[in-house]
Amino acid sequence: MAEKRIEWTEQQKRAIDARGADVLVTASAGTGKTAVLSGRCVDIVSDKSICPDVWSILVLTFTEAAAEQMRCRIAGQLRDAFLENRDAHLRRQLMLLQGAEISTIHSFCKRLITEYFYKLDLDPAFSVIDADEQKLLKMEVLEKTIDRAWEQNGIRDALERLLYRRDLRTNDGFLFRIIELSDFLDGVVSRESWYEKASLLAELTNPFTADLGEKQKKNVAAKLQSILDQLNHVRRLCESEGGDVGWDEKLQDSHVAPVVKCIEMLKAGHWDKCTGAIRNFQKPTTRKAKGLPEPIASLIQSTAKNAVEAFAELSELAIVNPGYLDRLGGSVGPQTAVLVELIKKFDQLYGQAKRAVNCLDFADLEHYALRLLTDEASSEDEPAPSQTALSLRQRYKHIAVDEYQDINAVQQRILEMLSPGGNILGVGDGKQSIYAFRGAMPDIFLEQVKLASSDPGNALVGLRVDLNVNFRSTKGILDFVNDIFSRIMTESFTKIDYDESSRLKPAPADKSKAQAPGGGKNIIEFHILDKIGKSRDSQNEQAGESEDENPDIVTSRQTQAAMIARRIRRMVGVDTGKAEFQVNDEQQGTLRDVEYRDIVVLMRSLAKKANDYVEIFRLAGVPVSCQATAGYFEAT
Structure with a gap:
């Protein structure tokens, strides 16, 4: 017997039915994103004119459990659709579903490499090492890297200066930064390009005259704006709680005005005047606002204090201090060059160690897949798909990516090589990105969402669909979440503007659902356990x-x-x-x-x-x- 037919919301229906453009779906927890993703797959498979069979769809997730859940969801919806009209085509799709490409990105890359191993000069019997094996192997390679470096006469003196008075503990000292930088490069599209750029910067007498300088200036501007936003936030909070007007006026003069002045200087192109103002800034005392409850007064004081301390700390940046290059420029360049060489040598020896035991790590799977899909004759700035990628484009007519906010630059480039454009469904939520420590770049998803249009008739660079009807929580919980997120999530602070499109709304009332605790009254409780005196x-x-x-x-x-x-x-x-x-x-x-x-x-x-x-x-x-x-x- 078929299950109850899904009643899609207008937003969900738009995401499922959209064709001819990439679709970016922003979906908070409980808004039915998995159902939408599986529903779209079933809707596409049901139309033989755009999708011959389920093997023409590529669905990528970030965990094996999510991939299996997606396969089960698609199977369930396919079964319901078949039982409704007994279509022979849908029955065939059910039979083929087990062989459909629904997997994690790494599993997909592994299958791709195994299928085309001969183009990569790899042994198809390679294994994939786990995280513990990888950690042990990297520690062994690090020791070998340093030993080899000491044996090289060309860099021995520079290496000695680099390591002078630094913490040399292998497991967490300065040398461990070599492994961390190598891990960072796992998420960079081209290691060789990074090596080249880093080496060129190390050779420059004044690296701030290059692109690095402009990026550092933008970084300073972003920090100044963030500091100003924090100060304006505490001013609004003080006003809304009925705080002392005199305190606000003093904060404006001592805290806000210097930051505003620096921002205005930057906008006018007076960089030297701005950095001079930052260096000469004298950190003022931040007092509590009067007439407020103690917890609120303390919160306002600590926030304002943190903001002004962040402003003072800008004076420690190298680009803000013109004397930096005179004092340290002569030693920083050579030491940076040695560090880059150590990273290159580490990567080389690590690669040799893996080949010796015929194994790859997860980053290798991504990079080999990208190498397979990219035309060798194309440049990094203007990559072109290889013949392999072009043939795969014929195989995979539609691509769906779950948890898009956790993608990295290499994975994004893989998708670009696999897709001619207009056939990707990306589902994500910037608020749920928790894998930044593993190289995830939520900015990729957020930037694409920002460029996409909510108007189906004007979706040249993508159609944006916001799922904000929540099926998991009651209105009281959603109101609380909306109230908190609308206060803390702003474009300047979190790169997410929690506007009306983001606010969660409860699903239409269903009398069979659970009653809210307390008969619909306030259902959020916040308990504070005080410690009286010295505990x-x-x-x-x-x-x-x-x-x-x-x-x-x-x-x-x-x-x-x-x-x-x-x-x-x-x-x-x-x-x-x-x-x-x-x-x-x-x-x-x-x-x-x-x-x-x-x-x-x-x-x-x-x-x-x-x-x-x-x-x-x-x-x-x-x-x-x-x-x-x-x-x-x-x-x-």
Whole structure:
């Protein structure tokens, strides 16, 4: 029996039906992005005129679990469509679905390399090393790199100057920066180009006369604007809370005016005057505003203080100090050149070590795939697809990318080589980008969204579709989220403007859904546990003893766990005999009282915290299940 037919929202329908242009979908959590992505795939496959079969679609995700979920979603919607009209074409697509290209980007790259190994001079039996093996191998290669460098007469003296008085611990010292820079280059399209540019900058007497100087000036301008935004924010907050007008006037004169003056100088092209004003700035005292509650007054003071300290710290930048090159220019260039050579040598030896055991890492999969898809005769600035890429364009008529905000520059270039344009669906949310430490560049997605048009008739560079109808949370939660995000998310601060298109709206009311806790009243609770006087926690810390090392004290973590346990008991009605609210039981199709199994406690990490919570919950009579071996972000 077919499941209940999906009632698409107007936004979802627009994303599913759009053809002839790249579609950029901004989708917050709970807005049905997975359903839209799978629904679009089914809609395309159903039309034989634009897609012969499901093998003509390429769907890329960032985790294996997401890929499998996507395949199941597509299968479910295909099955429903087939049961509705018994179309033989749809039945065939169901049979072919298991062989469809629905996978992570790395799995796709691996299959591509394996298929065309002969064009890359690779052994097709290569293996992919995991993160632990990679870390051990890189540490071995780093030691070999430094040993080889000491043996080279040409750079020995420069290397000695580079390492003079630096922390040389292998696992976390200065030399470990070589590995970090190499990791950074994993997300750069061309390593060789980076080496060349870095070496040229090292040779320049004044590197600030090159493109680097202009980029540094733009960086200073962006920092100044961010500082001004913070100061204006505290002024508005003080005014809205009825604070002292005199305090605002003093802040304007001592804090805001110098920043505004520097911004005006930059806009007028007076760089030297701007840097002089930054260097001569005397950091003023930031006092509390009168007439405000203590927590708000402290928040305003700390924010204004942080802003003015950031302004003062601009004077430490090399480009702001004309005497920098006179004092250090003669040594920085040669040391930079040596560092670049060390990185090149490290990459060379690391490559040799991998070839010796016939293995690749995840970055290799991306770079080899890009090499395979790019015409060797084309330039980096104007890349052209190879014959392999052109043949793959004939194979993959439509491409869909999930979690687009976590893409990097190499992966984006791969997509550009695979697509002639107008056939990519990218689904993402800049607010959910958590992989910057692995080279993710959310700016790629955000810039494309900014250029795209919401008007289907004017979508030359892409159609933008904002999914903001939330199916997961109640209105009270969404109102709270909107209120917080609208205050903290601005273009200048987070590169995301939380405007009307971003505000989350609740899905149309459904009487079968759960009632909001408290009968629809305020359902967000914010508990602050005060410590009166000098707590035993702080006394313990001053004695050099951590909470976990002293079993005789009640830690702040245990106090929090006790408060949460008490709140859970009230929710389920242990002490009152009546649950506070009901939830929708999807299996039974009816409302029932909330139970322990409906409640989850989320933490950033379970390390060291989980045992305390489990112990306190059990003492309070609250049944608990916990996977204490995995952190929240690792598990998801």
